[in-house]
Amino acid sequence: TARPIPKKLLCQLRDRVNVTMIHGSDGPFSTSEWQKYLPRKNFSQEVGHLGQCAVVSSAGSLKNSRLGPEIDAHDAVLRFNGAPTRGFQQDVGEKTTVRLVNSQLITVEEQKFLTETLYNTGILIVWDPAPYHAEIHEWYRRPDYNFFANYKEYRTRHREQPFYILNPKMQWELWDILQENSLEDIQPNPPSSGMLGIMIMMTLCDKVNVYEFLPSKRQTDICHYYQRFQDRACTLGAYHPLLFEKNLVKHINQGTDENIYTYGKELHQIH
Numbered sequence: 001t002a003r004p005i006p007k008k009l010l011c012q013l014r015d016r017v018n019v020t021m022i023h024g025s026d027g028p029f030s031t032s033e034w035q036k037y038l039p040r041k042n043f044s045q046e047v048g049h050l051g052q053c054a055v056v057s058s059a060g061s062l063k064n065s066r067l068g069p070e071i072d073a074h075d076a077v078l079r080f081n082g083a084p085t086r087g088f089q090q091d092v093g094e095k096t097t098v099r100l101v102n103s104q105l106i107t108v109e110e111q112k113f114l115t116e117t118l119y120n121t122g123i124l125i126v127w128d129p130a131p132y133h134a135e136i137h138e139w140y141r142r143p144d145y146n147f148f149a150n151y152k153e154y155r156t157r158h159r160e161q162p163f164y165i166l167n168p169k170m171q172w173e174l175w176d177i178l179q180e181n182s183l184e185d186i187q188p189n190p191p192s193s194g195m196l197g198i199m200i201m202m203t204l205c206d207k208v209n210v211y212e213f214l215p216s217k218r219q220t221d222i223c224h225y226y227q228r229f230q231d232r233a234c235t236l237g238a239y240h241p242l243l244f245e246k247n248l249v250k251h252i253n254q255g256t257d258e259n260i261y262t263y264g265k266e267l268h269q270i271h
């Protein structure tokens with residue numbers, strides 16, 4: 001059964017959320033030093049126009065889903081943080097076109113961002129939680145995690161791999177829309193990587209299938225499909241306004257409830 005499209009909300013997302021990457025002309029990045037590290041090509045040139053895209057959440061409920069072949073059939077696939085494909089191809093596929101990572105992951109030593117080969121495939125994008133609508137200089141002086149040194153180090157080691165820094169404006173443009181569409185006050189923390197990734201792909205692709213962001217019948221307390229660790233906060237959120245993100249995404253789903261329940265799959269079209 002087709003559902004009415006919430007046009008107003010989709011227009012808000014399309015018109016008010018600017019998906020942009022840091023450029024060499026942006027405030028504190030307009031130094032000759034930074035020009036050596038930021039990618040030459042702009043992001044939209046690098047990815048080009050995409051048709052069918054898949055966003056694969058890291059949820060434990062992907063385990064035993066056997067969605068791998070379906071996911072790989074998309075033109076582009078976005079994954080998050082340290083979510084692996086090797087050993088999990090049957091459930092999550094093996095194609096990685098874009099990987100969105102948070103600044104904690106690339107900064108904290110134990111995460112092995114600089115040495116783990118998992119990160120060497122696809123286009124990388126890093127984002128960092130900025131203060132609410134902070135001006136770019138203010139954020140640059142005090143990022144949540146000081147990831148700039150490791151960003152530069154990674155760029156030095158992997159010159160050929162595109163690696164972008166997400167402009168932090170986007171997270172609060174999106175958060176404002178989450179807040180305006182919720183009856184309760186939302187904690188002023190930025191949206192999760194999952195929500196940011198959905199938004200990025202909605203602007204790049206004609207059609208976006210999202211897997212296991214809204215939990216299917218396989219819903220579980222196991223946090224990630226690739227770890228044994230259990231925590232209910234992974235699905236509903238603690239720091240990130242995950243519950244509110246999921247409500248919004250449910251609202252703009254253009255697929256069926258049956259597809260969510262059975263396959264953990266939603267459909268989004270913004271253009």
Ligand code: NCC
Nearest residue numbers: 057058059060080081102105192193194195213223234235
């Ligand atoms: O767990 P994480 O997220 O890497 O998951 C990526 C995105 O998948 C969606 N998700 C995940 C698990 C689950 N059971 N349900 C889900 O819907 C969410 O949308 C999530 O954003 C992050 O958002 O960046 C986050 O990163 C981790 C962690 O930093 C990285 O995995 C690197 O190790 C955070 N966990 C901790 O800090 C302990 C998590 O809170 C948010």
